[in-house]
Amino acid sequence: xxxxxxxxxxxxxxxxxxxxxxxxxxxxxxxxxxxxxxxxxxxxxxxxxxxxxxxxxxxxxxxxxxxxxxxxxxxxxxxxxxxxxxxxxxxxxxxxxxxxxxxxxxxxxxxxxxxxxxxxxxxxxxxxxxxxxxxxxxxxxxxxxxxxxxxxxxxxxxxxxxxxxxxxxxxxxxxxxxxxxxxxxxxxxxxxxxxxxxxxxxxxxxxxxxxxxxxxxxxxxxxxxxxxxxxxxxxxxxxxxxxxxxxxxxxxxxxxxxxxxxxxxxxxxxxxxxxxxxxxxxxxxxxxxxxxxxxxxxxxxxxxxxxxxxxxxxxxxxxxxxxxxxxxxxxxxxxxxxxxxxxxxxxxxxxxxxxxxxxxxxxxxxxx
Amino acid sequence: xxxxxxxxxxxxxxxxxxxxxxxxxxxxxxxxxxxxxxxxxxxxxxxxxxxxxxxxxxxxxxxxxxxxxxxxxxxxxxxxxxxxxxxxxxxxxxxxxxxxxxxxxxxxxxxxxxxxxxxxxxxxxxxxxxxxxxxxxxxxxxxxxxxxxxxxxxxxxxxxxxxxxxxxxxxxxxxxxxxxxxxxxxxxxxxxxxxxxxxxxxxxxxxxxxxxxxxxxxxxxxxxxxxxxxxxxxxxxxxxxxxxxxxxxxxxxxxxxxx
Numbered sequence: 001x002x003x004x005x006x007x008x009x010x011x012x013x014x015x016x017x018x019x020x021x022x023x024x025x026x027x028x029x030x031x032x033x034x035x036x037x038x039x040x041x042x043x044x045x046x047x048x049x050x051x052x053x054x055x056x057x058x059x060x061x062x063x064x065x066x067x068x069x070x071x072x073x074x075x076x077x078x079x080x081x082x083x084x085x086x087x088x089x090x091x092x093x094x095x096x097x098x099x100x101x102x103x104x105x106x107x108x109x110x111x112x113x114x115x116x117x118x119x120x121x122x123x124x125x126x127x128x129x130x131x132x133x134x135x136x137x138x139x140x141x142x143x144x145x146x147x148x149x150x151x152x153x154x155x156x157x158x159x160x161x162x163x164x165x166x167x168x169x170x171x172x173x174x175x176x177x178x179x180x181x182x183x184x185x186x187x188x189x190x191x192x193x194x195x196x197x198x199x200x201x202x203x204x205x206x207x208x209x210x211x212x213x214x215x216x217x218x219x220x221x222x223x224x225x226x227x228x229x230x231x232x233x234x235x236x237x238x239x240x241x242x243x244x245x246x247x248x249x250x251x252x253x254x255x256x257x258x259x260x261x262x263x264x265x266x267x268x269x270x271x272x273x274x275x276x277x278x279x280x281x282x283x284x285x286x287x288x289x290x291x292x293x294x295x296x297x298x299x300x301x302x303x304x305x306x307x308x309x310x311x312x313x314x315x316x317x318x319x320x321x322x323x324x325x326x327x328x329x330x331x332x333x334x335x336x337x338x339x340x341x342x343x344x345x346x347x348x349x350x351x352x353x354x355x356x357x358x359x360x361x362x363x364x365x366x367x368x
Numbered sequence: 369x370x371x372x373x374x375x376x377x378x379x380x381x382x383x384x385x386x387x388x389x390x391x392x393x394x395x396x397x398x399x400x401x402x403x404x405x406x407x408x409x410x411x412x413x414x415x416x417x418x419x420x421x422x423x424x425x426x427x428x429x430x431x432x433x434x435x436x437x438x439x440x441x442x443x444x445x446x447x448x449x450x451x452x453x454x455x456x457x458x459x460x461x462x463x464x465x466x467x468x469x470x471x472x473x474x475x476x477x478x479x480x481x482x483x484x485x486x487x488x489x490x491x492x493x494x495x496x497x498x499x500x501x502x503x504x505x506x507x508x509x510x511x512x513x514x515x516x517x518x519x520x521x522x523x524x525x526x527x528x529x530x531x532x533x534x535x536x537x538x539x540x541x542x543x544x545x546x547x548x549x550x551x552x553x554x555x556x557x558x559x560x561x562x563x564x565x566x567x568x569x570x571x572x573x574x575x576x577x578x579x580x581x582x583x584x585x586x587x588x589x590x591x592x593x594x595x596x597x598x599x600x601x602x603x604x605x606x607x608x609x610x611x612x613x614x615x616x617x618x619x620x621x622x623x624x625x626x627x
């Protein structure tokens with residue numbers, strides 16, 4: 001055989017090669033969003049330490065649930081119960097701590113166990129019945145939300161249960177979700193005049209931003225772990241395979257059912273991290289927490305380049321999608337734009353992202 | 369003749385009240401290409417699914433290298449060395465060739481005690497194997513979706529061979545392919561056979577079967593109509609056995625013997 005290259009295979013331009021990376025949309029979107037806000041809202045306080053913290057926290061919230069939604073979507077399934085799960089997980093913690101007087105750490109661990117079990121149940125039903133995950137998790141969206149409203153009303157006669165903050169004082173596990181890190185560094189930065197400090201009041205001289213909330217640490221941790229697992233491990237290959245073509249994957253011995261159920265559990269885990277951080281921050285759980293979060297997570301994932309049909313996507317892309325989300329939502333507020341326009345923006349960008357993704361998919365597979 | 373690698377004896381398979389297979393026997397020797405012919409509904413698919421561990425036979429026995437075997441699921445068959453390449457379910461189009469090649473058998477390399485996917489090894493092996501099979505890849509990260517149907521079959525066959533298949537079952541590998549792609553796949557079958565692997569080639573195309581087959585078994589309505597060695601049987605006879613005789617003769621007459 002001669003050393004030949006097929007003359008019909010055109011050389012791929014590096015542009016085209018860059019285009020088929022799933023993160024492309026996310027990278028471009030992030031660049032555009034930052035450029036726009038730097039241009040039009042730079043003097044609004046959006047880019048001082050407090051402003052940065054503000055949109056970072058919001059982005060980090062989106063990121064935490066986007067990681068779970070992304071991995072699940074690549075494995076070929078959806079979870080619409082994420083938002084309700086957030087409300088439910090928070091309510092479980094609050095009821096156990098406030099009403100039943102459990103120590104905070106045991107309430108948190110119980111909440112995680114409950115969420116993982118519900119995630120596994122979601123996955124199990126989807127696998128066993130062969131129904132679309134869309135329907136199964138839609139059912140759980142209502143079931144969990146119903147309980148989240150019913151339980152506090154029956155037990156405490158109110159829809160918001162507060163008082164978790166006091167109970168969390170001195171708990172060993174609570175700071176992992178509600179604490180801050182690098183407080184020393186921020187105090188030093190404040191002393192050096194690099195970041196803003198309070199000018200008067202009881203906290204005069206202390207930095208406005210006194211540390212990085214654990215919420216952000218969790219977001220970065222989950223993104224990094226998710227990305228490594230997806231791209232650098234054998235299990236990651238199984239995730240792609242399960243979503244790409246479950247039957248083909250089964251034929252070569254990939255445990256597709258196990259992979260999918262684990263991904264439902266990961267999504268539930270992410271929802272529970274989100275809920276726990278929120279409860280620790282606010283000191284309370286509310287029946288309406290997490291509303292619409294499932295859709296926001298899915299939008300972030302799609303902006304990040306994942307295909308709704310599964311088998312293709314990137315955790316880094318989803319994280320960038322979440323960043324775009326957070327920056328725009330808070331940026332519009334800083335820029336003094338009517339906040340309802342954020343929804344318009346969401347709809348438009350979702351549509352653009354899906355069109356771009358479909359085009360990219362055609363390029364990868366060479367379909368016309 | 370040499371001891372067969374796999375021998376299926378009087379395999380019966382019932383699905384409820386439907387008898388899909390009623391006593392099919394077949395054996396395959398290393399280095400031969402055994403063609404399993406049959407028309408649609410003859411029971412070919414059921415039979416190979418029994419062989420590859422997807423279905424347990426209702427009655428009958430499977431001997432693998434002389435030892436009676438019972439497969440509980442496809443994984444057992446794969447471990448034993450029976451690999452099946454399904455016509456349209458061999459590859460995942462959105463994944464790269466290298467990721468597809470090692471799907472289910474990912475090489476791992478430990479770093480800090482954590483097993484990571486060894487991309488370097490996977491990419492190198494994939495490129496080498498593709499080259500021996502006569503497929504030129506742009507790179508190991510090229511998506512399978514960009515390959516032609518014949519190339520996909522070839523990648524799937526190369527994958528099965530690389531992972532130590534002793535018996536390779538090909539389910540209608542040529543039925544959806546063009547002329548040129550078909551000859552590529554047939555050439556691949558020939559190459560694999562010469563490596564001493566037993567090939568079971570399922571097809572309903574007599575010409576494709578005669579091109580590479582050493583022995584031919586015809587299935588009709590869940591039964592074996594006998595096995596013939598190369599040279600002992602003519603294409604017309606095979607065609608007749610597959611279709612069950614008379615009706616086909618009439619049809620062929622009206623079509624001028626072109627089928």
